[in-house]
């Protein structure tokens with residue numbers, strides 16, 4: 073057995089909260105009790121997620137609030153049916169599996185790709201030409217908010233799907249997949265979890281044009 077390919081990325085990932093934190097949870101900023109589903113803030117300094125009450129989530133939606141360390145994860149889901157992410161672009165990304173999240177990480181100053189693997193979630197730096205190819209292929213790339221959103225790419229046979237999703241969901245899914253992933257392609261359980269996830273994202277996503285029309 074060889075060592076996991078990117079030990080540094082794994083160290084970074086472990087700092088994120090587990091996908092199912094113990095309840096009752098409290099807002100990590102003001103201590104208010106949280107009921108069930110709640111929003112998250114990205115702690116850009118410590119590269120982690122913090123659970124937040126609605127009040128704190130709203131507060132930190134303002135750019136620069138609290139010195140900019142915490143940023144509220146947006147709750148929008150976007151899709152781009154007109155994308156041109158074909159096989160050529162996909163190959164340039166050098167992602168060995170059929171699913172990946174692209175994140176604009178301001179602490180690292182670059183775009184990284186996060187994808188499941190038999191060794192756990194793996195993060196790899198995207199070369200600027202590959203990122204440019206993604207930007208040329210979908211307008212979602214330029215809408216991606218740094219640190220708090222992820223571009224979800226899914227390659228299945230000869231088709232690629234492309235969505236923009238909240239980053240906490242990306243980490244939740246990679247956490248869940250880490251427990252389920254078997255072999256090279258993930259196995260039946262991981263594929264079922266992915267199918268559920270994509271069904272949910274597809275049903276919530278709308279096109280950016282509709283988004284722009286919203287007040």
Ligand SMILES: [Zn+2]
Pocket residue numbers: 099100101102103104124125126127128129
């Ligand atoms: Zn709070």
Ligand SMILES: [Zn+2]
Pocket residue numbers: 093097110111112122123124
């Ligand atoms: Zn939480």
